[in-house]
Amino acid sequence: MTTLTVPGGYTKTAWEKIVRRGRKLMKEKSGIQWALGDLVIEALDGHSRGHGEVTQVLKMLSHQIGANPETLRSYYDVARQWPKAKRRKDVSFSVHATLAYVPSRYTLIRKDPYDPFTKEHRWTVNEAEKVANRAVHTPTNQAERLAHTRRLLHTEEDAAKAVTEMLGRPDVRARLASDQHARHLMRQAQYEHWREVDEATEAEAELVSADDAAEVEEEFDEEAAPLGVQYSEAPMEILRLIGAFASFSVSLQRIIPEVHTQDYTEETKQAVLDNVHKARMLLDWCETAIKTGKTDPDKALARLMKDEEGE
Incomplete structure (x- = not known):
């Protein structure tokens, strides 16, 4: 035998x-x-x-x-x-x-x-x-075991419950944390979840009566408007600046929570930091222009903008 x-x-x-x-x-x-x-x-x-x-x-x-x-x-x-x-x-x-x-x-x-x-x-x-x-019926390798598991967990509810229980095991969490694809899928799931939450919130807001909506909008405008700014009287360039800052702020608030530096190369990180430095220089230029009336950029910023135009 x-x-x-x-x-x-x-x-x-x-x-x-x-x-x-x-x-x-x-x-x-x-x-x-x-x-x-x-x-x-x-x-x-x-x-x-x-x-x-x-x-x-x-x-x-x-x-x-x-x-x-x-x-x-x-x-x-x-x-x-x-x-x-x-x-x-x-x-x-x-x-x-x-x-x-x-x-x-x-x-x-x-x-x-x-x-x-x-x-x-x-x-x-x-x-x-x-x-x-x-x-x-008797899996003998990883591929067969995974296929068997997928057949058993064919409903979303069962699969989600199994994943939640598996995450209770420290060794499983450690493996997932070190798996770039797993982290990407989790971030994608979080993004989709909060997008659905936002859509649901917007749908609920549409149900508010027109009078209530107008009142809420008026209160929001009063809170959001910078002190001393009357939009009907403000110069167009000031309105454009404030709008640019608002757009910039909202964009960062949405994007930064999705950042996971452990997945990025040093080159990628440096590219972001270069843009942070550039943004600071632009903000300093704006502050100088508002305080002093001097709108010419300093030499470093001028050189930077010239290099970008050359690209």
Whole structure:
């Protein structure tokens, strides 16, 4: 017997004895399954097989011999797909059943595949399911385990609950924190969540009556308007400056919470810092212009703007 993986608490000799007995019983069971399938084929031989005759014969025979009609039907279907000359006596009926509708089954059955679970070269239902492109019942690698998990967690509610529980494990959190793709997906989820919240808030605001909306807008304008500024009298350039600052402020408030420096290269960080420096220089220029009336930029800023124009 090929070397087997022995579970804890058993000696190699004792376990091999159990496996030999089990395989002998499975072989006997397979023999009975084949025999019952062949029995139905023989019973139908020479008789009409249309208009429900097969179902009628199967139903009557199963009741009279004490078998389940569906089970007997499955034995019959498999036996039809596997002529006696194409069957392997050392391969279980269950494997033949799994491969029954694989086009190249007669060729495939000749060679034993490697079973990573038992560390043997032999046909098992698990390996047959892989060949038949069906879901395996005993996953033996990460891809199969993940596929099995996805099938189990097919509802969004179950999947979300499982993820929440997994995040309770420190080692899982650590792996996710170090995975750039996982962090990106989480940030994207947060962005979509808050976007939906914003849309819901805006939808609720639209339900407010026109009078209430006008009152709220008036209060907002009074609070937001800089002291001493009368928009109806302010010069256009001042209004444009205030508008630019407001737009700049709102944009930063939305974007900065999405920043995650651990995902950026040093070059990327430096590019942002260069723009921060540039913004400070522009703000200093604006402050100087308002306080002193001097609108000419200093040499450093002038050189910077000239370089940008050259680009």
